[in-house]
Amino acid sequence: MRLHWLVIIAVLLLAACSAAPSPDQSPVSAPLHGDELPGRLLFSREGGVWLWEGRTARQLIAPPATQPAFDPRGERIVYVAARAGASDLWVADGSGAMLAQLTRNDPAAPPGSIERVYAAMWAFYPVWLPDGSGVLAAAQAAPPVGDPPADAPFAIFRYALNGQRQPVFADANAHIGRIVVLPSDELIAVRTVLGSEGQQQLYRIAGGQAEPLPGAPTPAYDPAVSPDGKWVVFAVGINGGSDLYTLPAAGGSPVRITDLGTARAPVFSPDGTLLAFLAIPPGERGFDLYLATVTVDDTGLRLGPSRRLSTGFAINPDAGLSWTR
Template identity: 25%
Template sequence: MNLTKQWRRRDLGGLLAAATAGLAAGPALAQFRVEVTGVGLTQLPIAIAPFRGDADAPQKIAAIVQADLERSGQFRAIDGSGAALDETSRPDVSPWRQKGADSLVVGSTARLADGRYDVRFRLWDTVRAQSVAADGVMVVTADLRLAAHRIADMIYEKLTGEKGVFSTRIAYVTKAGNRFNLWVADSDGENAQSALASPEPIISPAWSANGQQLAYVSFESRKPVVYVHDVPTGRRRLIANFRGSNSAPAWSPDGRTLAVTLTRDGGSQLYTIPAAGGEPKRLTQSSSIDTEPLYSADGRTLYFVSDRGGAPQIYRMPANGGEPQRVTFTGNYNISPALSPDGKWLAYISRVGGAFKLQVMELASGNVQSVTDTVSDESPSFAPNGRQIIYATRQNGREALMTTTLDGKIKASLPGRSGDIREPDWGPFQR
């Protein structure tokens, strides 16, 4: 159960009884499948040769790097299989140019005497026949995937000029039998670690700006209560347990404040509360349902969902309260807002002819584009570089996580291996 279903039911009181619906069994550990759709894509052709030593390593570094780059939508993989190269080689770039590769990645994975792994790579510009980047790191076995993601980040930044997001993390929720789990995983969904297990529903995980804390809603008290979980230590603290419902936490960019939805004074209204806990400050004064708050990157504006116009739409107002302004006008049912870090794009879910579709709006122009072909999309969240969106949907009859580029051309799916996964939130760059 997430906020999309809250609005579908149009009954905030029904949130309690309905919260166990929509989540299915098992953490997902499957590799992303990259599905390229559309025409006219501008992608950088890159070949990634098998790393020397990969065959004997527990993680295949070259394959992880290639999957990362493909999933970003910025790269097109050229077959690099069969090449016997590493970071010390000076390759003949002519065959790679003939294959159409503008760049070539080579490297090695070597197990050291102390059990750690020495992972090295080199990036070649095949047009100029020059090495343009190289690095290496020694890691324990558990950090091999992280090493691969960081290599992909370095390649991405070198070739695009923007920061890669492959070493960032996502959070999501699963339900296995009667057990709910809040998971923290790599950006590709792998290496999932349980942050919290509970016999009661867990919903609405939200990362703090420093990537060290997760706010979420737990039903342990038989009603929605907001907690903050410290990811490195596993400790948590109670933030909001007022009369009625406490839900939809959203962090301010400075990490000092949470915006929440409370019913303590009657209807569903927006409040702010210190991140350390304390007395809430009421922001909205309406007879409507106001929920799903979201801060802009500069912390000055709060976006939220309200049915004050008769149906759910997205509004914005000053972060300290003030006169709301309506943002969405295309369609009569728009919920679950997510903002790109640069503030240029708004992602949200719109009901279109009975289907729930992920939409992307350019805020400056108001132009809206539907970017999916699925019909049960929920919970969008931007990557910290603003280039991709993660969201939940149904695919082949199962709940699944998907990533998409902003134009919808390139998608990657992460179906649960033994069940379904929901409620994604993409964490920030690590500081």
């Protein structure tokens, strides 16, 4: 049978995307208004990609589109389009106009058919290389095999902008999920051991070798790295909820920096002085955007008081946030 955590991801993505009309038929969602945000921030809601600029958020890419990421210059966007048991990587320009399709995981076989099950694949969590020459993503090396079908573990692949891909790192005993790239070109990635019921760990990957990030608790996920590459902020699962922790990118003692009980999906501002993240406001159900000042001194990285920027945006937390000037 298909692996438990993959089924959860598929259900979440398809619930947001598969029922949506195709991009050329989708109505443009009404803009949303919140507090002022410096720069430009991407997020996902209602199955599409949204851009927050100033005090206004508007749909930039129609459904199905999720997990967006700006390139290093803020000129292009890579994102995931999920449809009926498969997902692909696409690249758009800053206005949301399509530039390229990097993967072709969505087969011609009709949805629900056994032929489609054995032909479709997934790709998730794209991130740009520091020089903007390509994209890293978590993807499968091959379609499902066996009877019943079993999915191959997710591994890290590098995708050139012409769609050619190269393997970067694979672990036969685990799925690799969200990835961040350090200035040293080393990676920090979320690793989930097969059969561990979703116990996510942060691993540092360098030279084709992986080891646990020293000091990172378990479960830990949603990593974000500071612009100078010195600090990692990530979510830690706590009693059914989550809060943000930080530690040096080389490892160290973790420090809790939020106390909201639902905080996740952090992202640094381009200059590293602010941290945006998602959390569910008390008494509400959906995720909204929060912002806090970042201070780094001899005692480590700390956050100032957080303030809520949006109201009722219902942002998709698994899609993450991407911030550029």
